[in-house]
Amino acid sequence: MMKKLFSTTCIPADARKMHKAFLHRFVRDEEGNVTVVAITLIAMTALLAGVSWDLNNYEYHRVKLQQLADRAVLAAADLDQTMPREEVVRDYFDKSNYPDLVTTVNVAEGLNYRTVGVNVSGVIATNTVRGDYTGSVQWQGTDLNRDMTEAEKAAAGLDDRNKVSDALRVHAFAEAEERVNNVEISLVLDISGSMGWNNKMSNLRDAGNSFVDAVINPSTEDLVSISIVPYAEHVSAGQDIMTELNVRQVHNYSHCVEFSDSDFGTTTLGLNSNGTAKQYDQMQHFFWGNSNSNDRSNPACRYGQYDDIEAFSQDTTALKNKIARLSPNGNTSIFLGMKWAAGLLDPSFQPINARLASKGKTDPTFANRPVAFNDNETLKTVILMTDGENTSSNRINPQVYANSSHYAHWNSYSFDWYVRNYVSSSQRHLWSESKYWASFGDSLLNNICTAAKQKNIVIWSIGFEVTDQGANVMRNCASSPSHFFRVEGVEIKEAFTAIARQINQLRLTQ
Numbered sequence: 001m002m003k004k005l006f007s008t009t010c011i012p013a014d015a016r017k018m019h020k021a022f023l024h025r026f027v028r029d030e031e032g033n034v035t036v037v038a039i040t041l042i043a044m045t046a047l048l049a050g051v052s053w054d055l056n057n058y059e060y061h062r063v064k065l066q067q068l069a070d071r072a073v074l075a076a077a078d079l080d081q082t083m084p085r086e087e088v089v090r091d092y093f094d095k096s097n098y099p100d101l102v103t104t105v106n107v108a109e110g111l112n113y114r115t116v117g118v119n120v121s122g123v124i125a126t127n128t129v130r131g132d133y134t135g136s137v138q139w140q141g142t143d144l145n146r147d148m149t150e151a152e153k154a155a156a157g158l159d160d161r162n163k164v165s166d167a168l169r170v171h172a173f174a175e176a177e178e179r180v181n182n183v184e185i186s187l188v189l190d191i192s193g194s195m196g197w198n199n200k201m202s203n204l205r206d207a208g209n210s211f212v213d214a215v216i217n218p219s220t221e222d223l224v225s226i227s228i229v230p231y232a233e234h235v236s237a238g239q240d241i242m243t244e245l246n247v248r249q250v251h252n253y254s255h256c257v258e259f260s261d262s263d264f265g266t267t268t269l270g271l272n273s274n275g276t277a278k279q280y281d282q283m284q285h286f287f288w289g290n291s292n293s294n295d296r297s298n299p300a301c302r303y304g305q306y307d308d309i310e311a312f313s314q315d316t317t318a319l320k321n322k323i324a325r326l327s328p329n330g331n332t333s334i335f336l337g338m339k340w341a342a343g344l345l346d347p348s349f350q351p352i353n354a355r356l357a358s359k360g361k362t363d364p365t366f367a368n369r370p371v372a373f374n375d376n377e378t379l380k381t382v383i384l385m386t387d388g389e390n391t392s393s394n395r396i397n398p399q400v401y402a403n404s405s406h407y408a409h410w411n412s413y414s415f416d417w418y419v420r421n422y423v424s425s426s427q428r429h430l431w432s433e434s435k436y437w438a439s440f441g442d443s444l445l446n447n448i449c450t451a452a453k454q455k456n457i458v459i460w461s462i463g464f465e466v467t468d469q470g471a472n473v474m475r476n477c478a479s480s481p482s483h484f485f486r487v488e489g490v491e492i493k494e495a496f497t498a499i500a501r502q503i504n505q506l507r508l509t510q
Contacts, residue, residue, distance in 0.1 A: 058168050061124060062170050065098065066172045068093060069118050070174045070176070072093065072118060072174070073118055073176040075088055075092065076089050077116040077178050078114075079114055086107060089102065101122050103119045103120065105119075113177065114178055115175065115176070115179075116175065116177075118175075119172075120172040121169070122169070122170055181377050182224075182371070182375075182378040182379070183220075183223065183224040183379045183381065183503060184225055184345055184369055184371070184378060185224065185226045185227065185503075186341035187211070187227065187229065188385060189231070189326065189385055190232075190334070190387050190388070191302075192231075192329070192331060192332040193298075193328050193329050194328070196329075200328075201326070201327070203489060204385070204464070205323050206490075206493050210493055210497055210500075211383070211496040211497070211500050212226065212319045213316065214496075215503060216316050225314055225366045225369060226313055227311045227313070227341075228309065228313075228323070229309050229344070230307055230309070230326055231332075231333060231337030232302055232332065233302075233330045234283055234333060235256060235339075236255050236256055236301060236304075236307045237255050237257055238308030239255050239308075240359075240361045241255075241309060242257065244355050245269075246277045246278060247280045248279060250404075250407065251411075253303060253411050254283070254285045254303035255282075255301070256283030256300075257280045257282065257283060259280070259339060263339065264339055264445075264448045264451075265451055266451050267343060267452055269340075269343025269346055270348050270352055284300065284396055284401050285411060286300055286415050288300060288330075288415060289416050290416065291417055292417070295414050297329065298329055299330070300393070302330065306325040309344075311344060311362050312353055312366040312369055313363055315363070331391040332388045332391045334441065334473075335390060335436075335441050335445035337384065338382070338384055338445055338448045338449060338452075339444075341452075342451065344370065345370050345382070345457055346373075346455070347370055347371065350369065354368070373455050373456060380456070381459070382452065383460045386462070386464065386470065387464040387466060389438060389467065389469060390438050390442055390445065391438060392438065393434075393435050393437075394432045394435060396415065396432055397433060400431060419431050446477070458483070459483060460499045461474040461475065461477050461478040461483065461485070462474070462484075462485045463484070464487055464488075464492050466486065
């Protein structure tokens with residue numbers, strides 16, 4: 001029994017000797033060795049090529065499907081899209097020769113938003129790579145839009161159950177959302193004298209009206225507020241706002257507020273740095289004019305309700321009426337327009353606006369605005385427009401602007417005409433003093449624009465038929481160079497339309 005066991009489980013001694021001799025001869029004999037190595041390398045190269053082909057093919061289709069999914073949901077989520085949302089998504093895949101790969105389309109929408117998501121799934125059969133998929137093959141190779149034919153199943157080595165394991169599953173997911181969240185807008189419009197040239201005011205009115213219609217519509221009800229800030233040499237706050245601010249008001253002829261130079265380093269309006277109420281001086285009321293006549297058509301501070309700030313409104317009729325009644329006149333102080341625009345977006349103005357809203361002076365819906373800067377649901381943005389550059393601005397010597405008689409006097413006479421006719425030439429320079437000049441205005445504008453950007457206020461700027469110097473100043477104020485528009489003529493309407501479109505832009509969320 002022992003002999004039988006060994007004879008069936010061990011290699012005979014003679015056989016071992018034969019194998020050993022064969023190995024020695026193989027090692028000594030080099031004939032054919034190169035061929036064996038070459039065949040081995042060729043096989044390995046072919047294997048790597050197959051793996052590379054499978055993986056490249058997989059990645060190609062994965063990227064292509066993801067890009068297609070992104071485009072499909074962006075189109076479907078557009079609030080202007082009227083076709084059924086799921087139909088839009090599936091149509092993208094059908095027309096791209098990828099039908100039947102969309103597994104689910106999810107749509108959520110409300111008054112002010114629309115979200116569309118799509119899941120895409122399928123498998124791609126491989127020649128070399130062994131995947132972890134076991135299931136029905138829905139597409140294969142470069143033809144991903146149909147089930148495999150019986151011949152293709154046979155070629156791929158599939159049985160009648162249509163099951164494979166040499167396949168990789170491919171997924172794509174995309175979701176897009178267009179949502180009009182809360183938006184606070186300060187629309188700053190240049191109404192200086194040069195706006196009366198070359199149909200610029202007419203073009204501005206058309207552009208402003210289009211902007212109002214673009215950002216305020218039924219889908220944005222109670223979400224988007226606009227404050228219009230007209231400016232020339234100064235900004236007229238209006239009696240309503242001035243009453244709520246702590247202003248040392250000395251006359252009722254006009255309603256402009258003087259700021260200190262340091263006020264342009266902050267967006268705060270109405271408060272000191274320690275939180276106490278800040279007191280402002282009222283701007284003097286007087287007229288520049290032709291020294292040959294008592295012309296009182298050019299006030300340093302614009303007056304009348306049509307020149308006042310229109311704050312926190314969603315009334316398109318009222319906003320358009322404001323724009324329609326703006327008239328060009330006076331010098332240019334872009335920095336003052338920007339200061340008011342930023343101040344109307346600063347939370348320090350909220351108590352003031354709440355009081356205005358309680359009196360019906362602003363929309364009660366927006367009584368809680370401007371909201372905190374860290375409110376993630378609210379976009380704060382300024383659209384700052386000019387057709388020129390900062391210019392000079394003088395003030396009357398306080399000694400001749402000191403009481404009610406003086407205030408009444410300068411309401412009746414043009415400053416230039418009066419000084420020429422009643423003041424000796426050697427004394428005329430003493431009657432007024434410089435408050436602002438071009439380069440100083442540019443510096444103050446830079447300060448307030450910087451302060452606003454530090455608070456994440458988005459600044460769009462428009463240079464309307466401006467010089468290169470004016471363009472550089474406005475570009476520097478904008479949130480980025482792409483937030484600046486330099487336009488001519490009717491192009492201003494295109495700029496406002498583009499800004500409105502980007503305020504309501506689509507956001508690819510995943």
